[in-house]
Structures are given as structure tokens and as C-alpha cells.
Amino acid sequence: MKMSRSIRLGIGAIAVALAATACGGDxxxxxxxxxxxxxxxxxxxxxxxxxxxxxxxxxxxxxxxxxxxxxxxxxxxxxxxxxxxxxxxxxxxxxxxxxxxxxxxxxxxxxxxxxxxxxxxxxxxxAGQSLLVRADEAEITGPESLNGGKRLCSVTGSTPAQNVKDTYAQDVQLQEFDTYSACVEALRNGAVDAVTTDDIILAGYAAQSPGDFKVVGEPFTEExxxxxxxxxxxxxxxxxxxxxxxxxxxxxxxxxxxxxxxxxxxxxxxxxxxxxx
The missing domain is CATH 3.40.190.10 (Periplasmic binding protein-like II)
Structure with a gap:
């Protein structure tokens, strides 16, 4: 027995709906x-x-x-x-x-x-945005001191680095990584001059490597x-x-x-x- 075109279309529509539900149920x-x-x-x-x-x-x-x-x-x-x-x-x-x-x-x-x-x-x-630098850094004391082509690292999909560029240091060189730990390693090996994100995050990295890093400047945003x-x-x-x-x-x-x-x-x-x- 042949199915009518309308029945076939109806069954097809139900199948598509069920598939969509199965794929997107979560x-x-x-x-x-x-x-x-x-x-x-x-x-x-x-x-x-x-x-x-x-x-x-x-x-x-x-x-x-x-x-x-x-x-x-x-x-x-x-x-x-x-x-x-x-x-x-x-x-x-x-x-x-x-x-x-x-x-x-x-x-x-x-x-x-x-x-x-x-x-x-x-x-x-x-929290509030701040900067992490190497412990022997003397020039960088806050976001305004990042001018002159300083290399600043933050994380892709976050807002801190762009905040600095938009508000404080237009010629800063932004570098973005997938994680802040990658930024910290780049800071450790001299590939960047500073890391920026929220002060509480930076404090954790400073505490993890005593004597290697320091948080500088007062927080300049509210997060x-x-x-x-x-x-x-x-x-x-x-x-x-x-x-x-x-x-x-x-x-x-x-x-x-x-x-x-x-x-x-x-x-x-x-x-x-x-x-x-």
C-alpha cells in the first residue's frame, strides 16, 4: 500500500523533530x-x-x-x-x-x-583589574605605565587587556593566550612585560611562585x-x-x-x- 505524499511528509517532519530533540535535548x-x-x-x-x-x-x-x-x-x-x-x-x-x-x-x-x-x-x-609583573620590574607601576609598546598578556575571550588598551595605553602590544597560566609562563620567560586580569587571580599566581612575581598598582576596574x-x-x-x-x-x-x-x-x-x- 502506497503512502500519500502528505503522510510521507508528516512522517519525515516527525523524524526530523525527534532527531533535533535527541541532539539538542541538553x-x-x-x-x-x-x-x-x-x-x-x-x-x-x-x-x-x-x-x-x-x-x-x-x-x-x-x-x-x-x-x-x-x-x-x-x-x-x-x-x-x-x-x-x-x-x-x-x-x-x-x-x-x-x-x-x-x-x-x-x-x-x-x-x-x-x-x-x-x-x-x-x-x-x-574583584578589580590589576597587573602582574616580574619581581624585579621597576618601570611598570600601573596601567598608565604600559605605554611605549609594552607587551601585555591576557586571555582570549576576556575583557581586561582591551580595557587597558581602550582606557590607558593605546600603543600597548596585546598578546592573548588560552589560559592565564600560559600568560604567567610568558611573563616568567620574558616574552611579555605584564599580565593583566583581576587582582585576586594575579595574587594566586604570585603566591604560587614566591619571589618571582608581584602585583602592582591599585585595582582600576570593578568586576x-x-x-x-x-x-x-x-x-x-x-x-x-x-x-x-x-x-x-x-x-x-x-x-x-x-x-x-x-x-x-x-x-x-x-x-x-x-x-x-
């Missing part, structure tokens, strides 16, 4: 739904000492890691049921949009441009670190905001900071107000 990922199922995939940095670091034994440490675990715990998911996924700066929005992670805690500054693609809970921390999640997931966003507030109010926020970043000498700041942006 794109509507909900943090609260994942938590109800008992597991979470959380994006962090793997190469930022004091914030998000994958240790040689495969464990993870840092302030962002502690925030991520606290939030998961408030959502009912224990640490052993968290899968940490590396989230380089340039890939964070894509990881969220593709449903590869439930949320990201990775020194993720809240910006208007990013809010066009993802939603944010928080902020859970306020609100948020937890990135899928757009439109208001229930999850509210739950994460509640978790951040509980972490701050309970004292766990300050304890986590001192246990991770405190060793770098970075002073304990005042906690942020959630939903400040």
Missing part, C-alpha cells in the same frame, strides 16, 4: 532539575591557584570550587556527585548554551554583553563575579542566589576565602550584595 538544561536527579556538572577553571585549580592528584581546590560545592550542597547535591568541567574564558557561554554544564563558577565577570547569552546569579565576589547559568531559568537562578546569601550570612563565605585565597596575602574583602548588578 540545551534546555535546568540546574534544579539536574539537582533533583542527584548530579550536577559544574564549570570551573583548572589553572587558577587559590580560585579554581586541578591538583596533581585529580582533586580540585580554590575559592570558586568552594562556592560551587556550597551551592550544590544547598541544592541537595553532595560533593561526590559533582562533575567539574574545565571552562576556559572563551568557552563559558558556549558550554552553558550547549547544555554541557549546569552552572559555571569561574571568575566569571557579569557584563551586559554576556547577559545577552546567559543569565547570572550573584555576584558572589567583587562582579557571578555564577553563569542558562537564560530564562529563573527558578534555578533564585535557588543559587539563595545559596550564595546563605553562604555569606552563615560565615562559610569568609571561611572559604581564608582557607583558599588567604595564603596569598589578599585581604578578606567585604562580601557583596547579591543581585547588585
Amino acid at each position: 540545551e534546555s538544561r535546568s540546574v534544579t532539575s539536574s539537582a533533583e536527579n542527584g548530579n550536577l556538572v559544574v564549570g570551573i577553571k583548572f589553572d587558577q591557584p587559590g580560585l579554581g585549580l586541578r591538583n596533581p592528584d585529580g582533586t580540585f581546590s580554590g575559592f570558586d570550587v568552594e562556592v560551587a560545592k556550597y551551592v550544590a550542597g544547598q541544592l541537595g547535591v553532595s560533593e561526590e556527585n559533582i562533575e567539574f568541567k574545565e571552562s576556559p574564558s572563551a568557552q563559558r557561554e558556549t558550554l552553558i548554551q550547549n547544555g554541557e554544564v549546569d552552572y559555571i563558577v569561574a571568575t566569571y565577570s557579569i557584563t551586559d554583553a554576556r547577559k545577552e547569552k546567559v543569565d547570572f546569579a550573584g555576584p558572589y565576589f567583587i 562582579l563575579y557571578g555564577i553563569g547559568l542558562a537564560q530564562g531559568d529563573e527558578a534555578s537562578r533564585t535557588a543559587i542566589n539563595d545559596a550564595i546569601e546563605d553562604m555569606i550570612d552563615s560565615g562559610a563565605w569568609a571561611e572559604a576565602f581564608e582557607a583558599t585565597v588567604g595564603a596569598s596575602g589578599y585581604p578578606l574583602p567585604d562580601p557583596p550584595t547579591v543581585d547588585r548588578y
